[in-house]
Amino acid sequence: MRPRLWQLLLPLSLAPVAVRAQAAPAAAVVAPPAAEQIAAAVLALPAEFRADAKVLGYSGSAHQLVTLREGKGPFTCLADDPAQKEFHVACYHQSMEPFMARGRALRASGVKGDAVDSARFAEVRAGKLAMPNHPAAMYQLFGGPDAFDAKSGTAKAKSLYVVYMPGATTASTGLSAKPAEGTPWIMFPGTPKAHIMLQPKMQ
Numbered sequence: 001m002r003p004r005l006w007q008l009l010l011p012l013s014l015a016p017v018a019v020r021a022q023a024a025p026a027a028a029v030v031a032p033p034a035a036e037q038i039a040a041a042v043l044a045l046p047a048e049f050r051a052d053a054k055v056l057g058y059s060g061s062a063h064q065l066v067t068l069r070e071g072k073g074p075f076t077c078l079a080d081d082p083a084q085k086e087f088h089v090a091c092y093h094q095s096m097e098p099f100m101a102r103g104r105a106l107r108a109s110g111v112k113g114d115a116v117d118s119a120r121f122a123e124v125r126a127g128k129l130a131m132p133n134h135p136a137a138m139y140q141l142f143g144g145p146d147a148f149d150a151k152s153g154t155a156k157a158k159s160l161y162v163v164y165m166p167g168a169t170t171a172s173t174g175l176s177a178k179p180a181e182g183t184p185w186i187m188f189p190g191t192p193k194a195h196i197m198l199q200p201k202m203q
Helices: 005-012 016-022 034-044 094-108 114-125
Strands: 054-059 062-069 075-078 087-093 136-143 158-164 185-187 195-198
Touching (some): 034 054, 034 062, 034 075, 034 087, 087 094, 094 114, 094 136
Parallel strands (some): 054 075
Antiparallel strands (some): 087 136, 136 158, 185 195
């Protein structure tokens, strides 16, 4: 039986935007043109947010995030990592930028696994790392190696929706902490990166 998408995300602590950004490629891979990366990345967003989203991606064979397009909207999108086999793009609300950027910086400095969240949580609690005091959305698409069709600008991929609510619990939200298909549930309750998960189909 194939693992469900939320199960695949658990070891990553739902931080693919940090993990994938710093994962070392097995071999040099040349990134697609910036326009193609941008077109794929913004597909994760609702249509009304796409044109103004900032997009981070890759240039040439350098496996390091760069700004492909500046944005004036409320979202930052991460292009698909050409060094990874599976297709994945993500767009998060700008109020989560300090948390996301800190995760990327920690991994770049050699911090690994759960130690990344341990460091970030400690910084949040010490008042050194800002978190939003309001809900903040993240949209993601997951698919196979050929999920994105550059000619049509479409992707055959599964959606995963996340709403960050730092510190939220099952009691404060009325949501279960048990994963469930087609209904919201809360992941990492009571932590700085507590968030509501909603995946239309989990298979």
